[in-house]
Amino acid sequence: MPRQTPPRRRSYDQYCATSRALDAVGDRWALLIVRELLGGPRRYTDLLADLPGVSTDMLATRLRDMERDGLAVRRRLPAPANASVYELTERGAGLLPVLRALATWGAPDLAERRPTDAVRAHWFAIPLLGPLGAACGGDRVLVEVELPEGLFHIRTGLAPGRPSYGDGAADTAPDARLVMDADTCRALGEGTATLAEAVKEGRVRVRGEGAAARRLRGEDGGGSAA
Template sequence: MPRQQQPARPARRRSYDQFCATARALDSVGDRWTLLIVRELLAGPRRYTDLHADLPGVSTDVLASRLKDMEQGGLAVRRRLPPPAAASVYELTERGRGLLPVLTALAAWGAPALGERRPTDAVRAHWFALPLLRALDGLTQAGILEVRLPEGDFHIRTGADGEGGEVYGYGPVDRPDACLVLGAEVALELGRGACTLAEAVGDGRAEVLGEGPLAVELRGGRCART
């Protein structure tokens, strides 16, 4: 009689096994690609195929594995959209959204390493949101700022509009409160704190469109240098 095959045991996630908050955090997000998936989901719910398209270089197996780990770790959930969409999307939980300051700090720390773009470097417009969030942190006016780069458009929620939900999102929006037009290099300079938005607007390297309170504040240079 053939020996009955035992069901495979689920693989145990690796742990540093250290009673340390940093080690525990890395148990959850220290694997390759996990924080970049968080970066994508900070902009809102996304389908698996969209995540794969905006994470060049990740294999389908690794992406599926990381998403499963994030669900088990309470960082993300998968839900079904109602008709007519009828598609499944992944979105961050409140705990997952709590990683925004971590990603913003990492972007600030890594910005000096972004010199000349390499021929092998992929780029997406919304990847510039995290550096810009640091530069716009001093804004007091709540609203939606549409950012237009040669690489594409995305939008940022400023002030109170950014509380409790997605702080930035993909693509343009209808009737933004202001528009910011600039190049990638200027966006990175702003993120590094090498210049203020008022300075970039003043020397013509950035342009603010709109006449509402948010646009006025952006032109007035009330964004604090960080």
């Protein structure tokens, strides 16, 4: 039986770095799948739940494309989980700066939430990475962020390529927890407010008693949360 040749990837057929990048991640849903996987390994059902509007066929197709292009891999978790998860390769994880730049560029369009807009708390994580990392002075700090829409966590000071955020509570005790609403979180991510200002105004509550929490509250000699 002759060996089947895999279908040719659609291409812009342009000798251009931007064109090559769009060949790999320019299709609909591709970068949003990357957004989910940047938070760590996810099961297919998790991806389906956190990508409202995607069809099962489209999700399966995009994941196959990402495996083929070396952006993601699928692996089996050991017992007792016995489930398959998808995770980014090093090349796939390298798209984090791209997602951060897109989030910055698109932030002004979030000024008004549309009635049809779905929302997940961890979607606010990427814009918050820079401001929170700066507030923590580049140190390795684990922070949970609590919004009315849900909970996510951010790890600052990690080496490039390691998951720096995730959905839900962290798997270890956090150094601090920030409690705020989505509008405040958006303002922090956009840079129209600083964490120091938001804490002082009572828009952000910082829970925790360790050094990181005190620093984020602006204690211990005048914190660097600005």
